[in-house]
Amino acid sequence: xxxxxxxxxxxxxxxxxxxxxxxxxxxxxxxxxxxxxxxxxxxxxxxxxxxxxxxxxxxxxxxxxxxxxxxxxxxxxxxxxxxxxxxxxxxxxxxxxxxxxxxxxxxxxxxxxxxxxxxxxxxxxxxxxxxxxxxxxxxxxxxxxxxxxxxxxxxxxxxxxxxxxxxxxxxxxxxxxxxxxxxxxxxxxxxxxxxxxxxxxxxxxxxxxxxxxxxxxxxxxxxxxxxxxxxxxxxxxxxxxxxxxxxxxxxxxxxxxxxxxxxxxxxxxxxxxxxxxxxxxxxxxxxxxxxxxxxxxxxxxxxxxxxxxxxxxxxxxxxxxxxxxxxxxxxxxxxxxxxx
Amino acid sequence: xxxxxxxxxxxxxxxxxxxxxxxxxxxxxxxxxxxxxxxxxxxxxxxxxxxxxxxxxxxxxxxxxxxxxxxxxxxxxxxxxxxxxxxxxxxxxxxxxxxxxxxxxxxxxxxxxxxxxxxxxxxxxxxxxxxxxxxxxxxxxxxxxxxxxxxxxxxxxxxxxxxxxxxxxxxxxxxxxxxxxxxxxxxxxxxxxxxxxxxxxxxxxxxxxxxxxxxxxxxxxxxxxxxxxxxxxxxxxxxxxxxxxxxxxxxxxxxxxxxxxxxxxxxxxxxxxxxxxxxxxxxxxxxxxxxxxxxxxxxxxxxxxxxxxxxxxxxxxxxxxxxxxxxxxxxxxxxxxxxx
DNA sequence: CGGTCATGTCGAAAATGTTTCGATGAGCTG
DNA sequence: CAGCTCATCGAAACATTTTCGACATGACCG
Numbered sequence: 001x002x003x004x005x006x007x008x009x010x011x012x013x014x015x016x017x018x019x020x021x022x023x024x025x026x027x028x029x030x031x032x033x034x035x036x037x038x039x040x041x042x043x044x045x046x047x048x049x050x051x052x053x054x055x056x057x058x059x060x061x062x063x064x065x066x067x068x069x070x071x072x073x074x075x076x077x078x079x080x081x082x083x084x085x086x087x088x089x090x091x092x093x094x095x096x097x098x099x100x101x102x103x104x105x106x107x108x109x110x111x112x113x114x115x116x117x118x119x120x121x122x123x124x125x126x127x128x129x130x131x132x133x134x135x136x137x138x139x140x141x142x143x144x145x146x147x148x149x150x151x152x153x154x155x156x157x158x159x160x161x162x163x164x165x166x167x168x169x170x171x172x173x174x175x176x177x178x179x180x181x182x183x184x185x186x187x188x189x190x191x192x193x194x195x196x197x198x199x200x201x202x203x204x205x206x207x208x209x210x211x212x213x214x215x216x217x218x219x220x221x222x223x224x225x226x227x228x229x230x231x232x233x234x235x236x237x238x239x240x241x242x243x244x245x246x247x248x249x250x251x252x253x254x255x256x257x258x259x260x261x262x263x264x265x266x267x268x269x270x271x272x273x274x275x276x277x278x279x280x281x282x283x284x285x286x287x288x289x290x291x292x293x294x295x296x297x298x299x300x301x302x303x304x305x306x307x308x309x310x311x312x313x314x315x316x317x318x319x320x321x322x323x324x325x326x327x328x329x330x331x332x333x334x335x336x337x338x339x340x
Numbered sequence: 341x342x343x344x345x346x347x348x349x350x351x352x353x354x355x356x357x358x359x360x361x362x363x364x365x366x367x368x369x370x371x372x373x374x375x376x377x378x379x380x381x382x383x384x385x386x387x388x389x390x391x392x393x394x395x396x397x398x399x400x401x402x403x404x405x406x407x408x409x410x411x412x413x414x415x416x417x418x419x420x421x422x423x424x425x426x427x428x429x430x431x432x433x434x435x436x437x438x439x440x441x442x443x444x445x446x447x448x449x450x451x452x453x454x455x456x457x458x459x460x461x462x463x464x465x466x467x468x469x470x471x472x473x474x475x476x477x478x479x480x481x482x483x484x485x486x487x488x489x490x491x492x493x494x495x496x497x498x499x500x501x502x503x504x505x506x507x508x509x510x511x512x513x514x515x516x517x518x519x520x521x522x523x524x525x526x527x528x529x530x531x532x533x534x535x536x537x538x539x540x541x542x543x544x545x546x547x548x549x550x551x552x553x554x555x556x557x558x559x560x561x562x563x564x565x566x567x568x569x570x571x572x573x574x575x576x577x578x579x580x581x582x583x584x585x586x587x588x589x590x591x592x593x594x595x596x597x598x599x600x601x602x603x604x605x606x607x608x609x610x611x612x613x614x615x616x617x618x619x620x621x622x623x624x625x626x627x628x629x630x631x632x633x634x635x636x637x638x639x640x641x642x643x644x645x646x647x648x649x650x651x652x653x654x655x656x657x658x659x660x661x662x663x664x665x666x667x668x669x670x671x672x673x674x675x676x677x678x679x680x
Numbered sequence: 681c682g683g684t685c686a687t688g689t690c691g692a693a694a695a696t697g698t699t700t701c702g703a704t705g706a707g708c709t710g
Numbered sequence: 711c712a713g714c715t716c717a718t719c720g721a722a723a724c725a726t727t728t729t730c731g732a733c734a735t736g737a738c739c740g
């Protein structure tokens with residue numbers, strides 16, 4: 001059949017099917033008043049004629065969305081990221097779709113579905129990527145931005161983080177400057193890049209000061225309250241217990257606080273604690289938590305803007321951006337007690 | 341202006357603007373061959389006539405979305421709601437777009453924009469509605485579900501809450517059963533329906549037990565840490581200070597805890613505290629907070645499913661649904677100290 | 681058996697919105 | 711002033727959806 005110069009319309013299909021235009025329209029819209037026989041006839045002819053919906057109507061102004069995906073249940077950290085992304089999205093007229101990663105079946109199909117649903121980009125927070133996923137997303141033309149990725153795959157992906165090394169350094173220096181020498185580090189997953197950087201910052205500060213990292217002083221686990229409590233208990237029960245603990249995140253710090261209280265230790269008189277993140281809970285503890293502020297809202301905002309630039313086809317300046325951390329001194333740190 | 345029985349069409353607007361249908365169509369589609377004067381004239385008339393795009397065409401294949409709007413910065417409470425809505429959305433194949441309410445300019449235009457962007461419904465959390473807003477949303481055919489609304493407008497809107505009265509009752513009864521008689525209530529905004537219900541539950545329990553509500557024992561403010569600390573301080577400095585405090589939410593409870601600690605009071609030995617919500621922070625305090633669990637995740641999920649039913653044109657069983665609250669006893673409450 | 685009624689299919693015509701293309705007139709140029 | 715260009719606008723053609731009535735069919739009833 002000679003390809004007609006003009007695109008097929010309902011009229012074309014209707015004529016070749018021997019039905020009215022209205023009937024073809026009904027088939028397209030899944031109306032009920034079409035007999036199954038007619039329906040399937042029309043459908044096959046629609047395919048034969050390569051019928052495609054006409055004029056993609058008015059592109060609605062606010063349709064664009066970006067998917068913000070978390071790896072696990074939301075917590076205080078997630079909340080700050082969401083807040084930042086939502087605020088930046090509002091400025092750009094972009095909606096933020098929050099999702100929680102579940103058993104990822106087929107990445108390729110999933111990515112295509114997201115694109116079809118209008119997502120302009122995907123921001124994955126603290127996620128673990130298999131090596132094939134960036135490729136699948138690229139095939140679907142879905143830009144990817146990572147926030148605090150657990151692992152960095154070999155392929156070039158864009159990621160946002162903060163100066164974890166500097167943060168770990170300054171937290172530890174703060175404790176050292178208060179006279180502490182026996183300082184422990186209770187961190188997160190050993191494989192996580194951000195955890196490693198914080199740990200190295202801690203080690204660097206200790207080494208520079210000539211303070212020894214005693215055996216059992218470096219712990220890992222998850223960035224969760226219960227891990228903090230368990231690791232805190234273990235460290236405090238050491239024969240040479242520390243006088244200060246640097247926790248890998250605020251939630252862990254709160255767990256450490258609880259372990260300390262259970263042992264009758266006063267904070268900060270008997271034990272100093274520094275957290276990391278400066279989420280809302282850092283201000284709710286008693287005493288308020290000294291912590292390394294990670295600009296989580298800004299990170300959410302930067303991730304969104306970066307994602308939009310990628311979606312617009314622009315090049316980004318750098319594959320990895322780190323925002324500055326900052327030590328926030330509150331009430332959970334004090335000079336080392338007289339008798340260590 | 342009398343609402344016409346039929347929806348406004350391009351022809352309606354064109355007639356009232358004194359231009360052709362084609363011109364109005366061009367304005368809608370942002371074509372260039374319309375003079376600025378005509379364009380703005382038509383645009384204002386489009387608004388006046390509440391023109392909404394007709395037949396939502398064959399729906400795009402992708403996932404539909406529902407807007408989840410918060411009234412202020414996100415906190416632990418918001419996080420639970422988001423989590424519940426996202427989980428329920430994943431099951432239904434619906435994306436959750438989180439947004440934070442900002443200076444709402446023109447509700448009507450905003451609602452239309454949401455519809456155009458593919459939102460199936462709007463869930464507003466703890467928001468304050470002006471009386472015109474439900475009408476504007478209805479005109480745009482955007483179903484509305486409220487979670488814990490501050491005020492209920494006269495018009496019928498669908499809302500989700502929890503049994504605040506029963507929660508206030510059981511929290512207070514718990515304290516009474518521990519022997520407390522001097523119990524204060526530190527709540528949220530006086531006008532908020534949920535706050536009033538909790539307060540009345542408190543009063544009912546006190547009255548049933550014959551325990552007097554002493555002067556100054558009922559405080560209001562916002563549901564925030566600092567309000568809790570300020571009101572807690574005020575109550576604890578009364579000549580007849582309470583032996584127990586029922587706080588209107590967990591964050592306020594944490595503020596009260598801090599005020600108590602600043603006065604050298606031990607919790608729970610010297611002062612019992614009960615919170616409300618059972619957000620994540622209730623488990624992070626020291627001691628862990630006794631609180632009234634509000635099923636926030638379930639509320640988020642129910643709100644989403646209700647919104648989807650409304651969007652599908654189904655009737656909902658009831659305009660207001662309340663999920664059950666439940667007292668969760670942890671470590672912040674204890675029998676009244678020997679010498680009241 | 682004939683009449684009536686409900687139901688399922690279908691299309692003509694009306695409605696709605698978009699696009700094309702020619703008409704109009706203002707402003708500019710020579 | 712003739713002639714040209716260009717922005718603006720609407721009539722008409724188009725594409726699609728919706729409404730409503732027509733028709734056939736079969737069930738049910740007297």
